[in-house]
Amino acid sequence: MAALALATSLAAAAAxxxxxxxxxxxxxxxxxxxxxxxFSRDIKLELRAPYVLDTKALPAAGRFSEFLTLDTPRIxxxxxxGATSYDIRxxxxxxxxxxxxxxxxxxxxxxxxxxxxEVLKALIPDTRITVTPLRAKDDATLAANTAPAPRVFxxxxxWACATSLVLSVLGLVxxxxxxxxxxxxxxxxxxxxxxxxxxxxxxxxxxxxxxxxAVHRAFNATAGRTVFADALTEFFHExxxxxxxxxxxxxxxxxxxxxxxxxxxxxxxxxxxxxxxALVKRCCDVERGLT
Amino acid sequence: MQMPVDSALADWRARALxxxxxxxxxxxxxxxxxxxxxxxxxxxGHALLEGDVGVGKTTLLRAIAHVLGGNFARVEGxxxxxxxxxxxxxxxxxHGRPAVDPGPLLKHGETLATFFxxxxxxxxxxxxxxxxxVMAERSVTAFNREYYFPHLQVFADRNRVEKEETxxxxxxxxxxxxxxLNITMPAERELQHALMxxxxxxxxxxxxxxxxxxxxxxxxxxxIGAAIQRHIxxxxxxxxxxxxxxxxxxxxxxxxxxxxxxxxxxxxxSGVSPRGMGMLMRAAKVAAWLEGRAALVPEDxxxxxxxxxxxxxxxxxxxxxxxxxxxxxxxxxLVDKVAAP
Numbered sequence: 017m018a019a020l021a022l023a024t025s026l027a028a029a030a031a032x033x034x035x036x037x038x039x040x041x042x043x044x045x046x047x048x049x050x051x052x053x054x055f056s057r058d059i060k061l062e063l064r065a066p067y068v069l070d071t072k073a074l075p076a077a078g079r080f081s082e083f084l085t086l087d088t089p090r091i092x093x094x095x096x097x098g099a100t101s102y103d104i105r106x107x108x109x110x111x112x113x114x115x116x117x118x119x120x121x122x123x124x125x126x127x128x129x130x131x132x133x134e135v136l137k138a139l140i141p142d143t144r145i146t147v148t149p150l151r152a153k154d155d156a157t158l159a160a161n162t163a164p165a166p167r168v169f170x171x172x173x174x175w176a177c178a179t180s181l182v183l184s185v186l187g188l189v190x191x192x193x194x195x196x197x198x199x200x201x202x203x204x205x206x207x208x209x210x211x212x213x214x215x216x217x218x219x220x221x222x223x224x225x226x227x228x229x230a231v232h233r234a235f236n237a238t239a240g241r242t243v244f245a246d247a248l249t250e251f252f253h254e255x256x257x258x259x260x261x262x263x264x265x266x267x268x269x270x271x272x273x274x275x276x277x278x279x280x281x282x283x284x285x286x287x288x289x290x291x292x293x294a295l296v297k298r299c300c301d302v303e304r305g306l307t
Numbered sequence: 308m309q310m311p312v313d314s315a316l317a318d319w320r321a322r323a324l325x326x327x328x329x330x331x332x333x334x335x336x337x338x339x340x341x342x343x344x345x346x347x348x349x350x351x352g353h354a355l356l357e358g359d360v361g362v363g364k365t366t367l368l369r370a371i372a373h374v375l376g377g378n379f380a381r382v383e384g385x386x387x388x389x390x391x392x393x394x395x396x397x398x399x400x401x402h403g404r405p406a407v408d409p410g411p412l413l414k415h416g417e418t419l420a421t422f423f424x425x426x427x428x429x430x431x432x433x434x435x436x437x438x439x440x441v442m443a444e445r446s447v448t449a450f451n452r453e454y455y456f457p458h459l460q461v462f463a464d465r466n467r468v469e470k471e472e473t474x475x476x477x478x479x480x481x482x483x484x485x486x487x488l489n490i491t492m493p494a495e496r497e498l499q500h501a502l503m504x505x506x507x508x509x510x511x512x513x514x515x516x517x518x519x520x521x522x523x524x525x526x527x528x529x530x531i532g533a534a535i536q537r538h539i540x541x542x543x544x545x546x547x548x549x550x551x552x553x554x555x556x557x558x559x560x561x562x563x564x565x566x567x568x569x570x571x572x573x574x575x576x577s578g579v580s581p582r583g584m585g586m587l588m589r590a591a592k593v594a595a596w597l598e599g600r601a602a603l604v605p606e607d608x609x610x611x612x613x614x615x616x617x618x619x620x621x622x623x624x625x626x627x628x629x630x631x632x633x634x635x636x637x638x639x640x641l642v643d644k645v646a647a648p
Contacts, residue, residue, distance in 0.1 A: 242642065242643055242645065242646045242647065244606060277542050277544060278600070
């Protein structure tokens with residue numbers, strides 16, 4: 017710490033010039049301090065014999081003010097020509113700084129000396145230094161922090177994982193049509209439900225009729241128009257995923273035609289509930305992109 | 308799908324298909340129109356042909372009349388044609404005396420099998436009115452008596468290019484036609500090549516004279532037509548479907564039919580009439596019979612739907628101006644949106 021030399025010779029109020037032949041005080045510079053900075057105050061004192069400095073009366077190390085701490089004073093002394101010279105150094109450290117720059121006091125000290133009978137004091141006067149906080153002003157432009165981010169918690173990766181997990185779950189729910197609104201978007205899945213419901217009702221004539229109609233509705237919804245037996249080729253052309261079911265679906269339309277339009281006249285062999293459910297299930301798989 | 312049919316009907320079906328093949332010897336590229344006119348013959352309905360000039364409307368009708376056989380009469384629609392011109396004509400005979408002879412309608416009496424009205428829209432409404440009665444009742448009053456034409460079938464044509472000095476057929480007259488066919492030129496290039504370079508098609512008279520005549524005994528068509536209607540069965544499902552189709556012509560929005568840019572609630576002024584509904588079913592049953600079916604299926608209805616229904620739908624004035632576009636879109640949507648079963 018560069019010190020600003022400030023030599024001051026002061027006569028202590030309680031001192032006698034005939035006793036103190038020298039008192040030089042070098043105060044610290046008065047500005048440019050931040051928290052943690054250290055600075056010193058050097059004092060050169062010369063006392064005529066028989067007066068000596070009472071070192072036990074020097075201030076103790078520790079918290080010295082709201083803003084400063086004081087180390088144990090360092091003292092060296094030498095005697096010559098009936099006088100004793102003392103070099104005293106007080107080392108301070110700034111331990112507290114406000115949010116704004118401020119002038120703080122470095123308090124005074126008393127140097128107590130005696131001849132064994134009389135006790136006198138020399139005053140080391142206080143001084144002020146300016147301390148400033150280690151922070152930018154609010155309107156300052158800060159450079160980007162290029163330091164690597166701590167890897168204790170990677171939020172981006174966590175979000176990515178969570179999103180993937182949610183999408184996977186939603187995909188599974190969608191594929192299996194577990195939500196009613198999504199099930200409505202799966203015509204063959206709805207038809208499958210209706211075939212199973214008709215099966216549970218007993219698979220009577222009206223149940224069989226309802227089941228066949230449900231399957232036709234699924235075809236119509238998938239194609240976006242009514243699908244007739246003679247338009248199946250067009251259906252397979254527009255929905256090639258179902259081409260693998262060409263034979264059973266053609267068979268379905270033939271049986272349906274017999275049942276609805278020419279009972280007892282043309283091919284109207286009925287499906288069993290399990291047969292029709294199995295056929296619609298295969299359509300569901302195509303619809304879900306599983307085949 | 309082949310089904311067993313009554314042996315008499317099976318025999319008649321073979322003759323009908325023979326008739327169709329014979330007509331196609333002279334008429335190429337019009338297979339669907341030939342089939343539809345064959346359906347009209349056995350459904351005992353009249354047919355109106357419309358199309359551009361020179362696409363073969365008259366040739367087609369002449370070929371049909373020739374192969375069918377029986378007595379045939381023809382009249383050309385002109386602006387000065389009057390109803391009496393169909394019933395009689397007057398002239399000064401070889402003895403210098405005025406004479407009155409039956410017109411084309413009465414000349415053959417009850418044996419008239421085919422009446423061909425060429426350029427029907429050039430005739431005045433008075434003539435349309437007479438034609439309307441002839442088509443509806445197959446009879447006419449003349450010389451203080453009723454003349455009946457039990458085997459009569461009317462074929463009319465009109466070209467759609469010229470609209471000046473023409474009289475649009477009234478809705479009532481159009482409704483009496485079983486079918487209204489749109490005749491277009493063959494799209495296939497090889498057929499156009501044949502019509503252009505095959506000299507056989509240059510002489511229409513010779514082309515038609517080369518066809519066999521009397522392939523079908525026209526006097527029996529009424530009976531066989533009735534037998535077909537009795538023989539072809541319909542289930543509740545297909546009847547429901549046919550009713551829905553007709554209902555959709557009256558209230559298309561109720562069946563989810565939508566045409567871009569059209570207020571469907573204000574589109575239709577009048578849908579298919581009860582007479583039209585009956586004619587649709589008659590034609591569809593004949594279509595089923597010709598396909599060898601004993602039961603009606605939706606595809607049989609589709610086979611005749613456009614030609615038996617479209618001309619019976621009338622749009623509100625703002626949309627009638629765009630009739631061609633509107634009717635095409637509506638007919639397609641009828642098939643697409645009305646479900647069966």
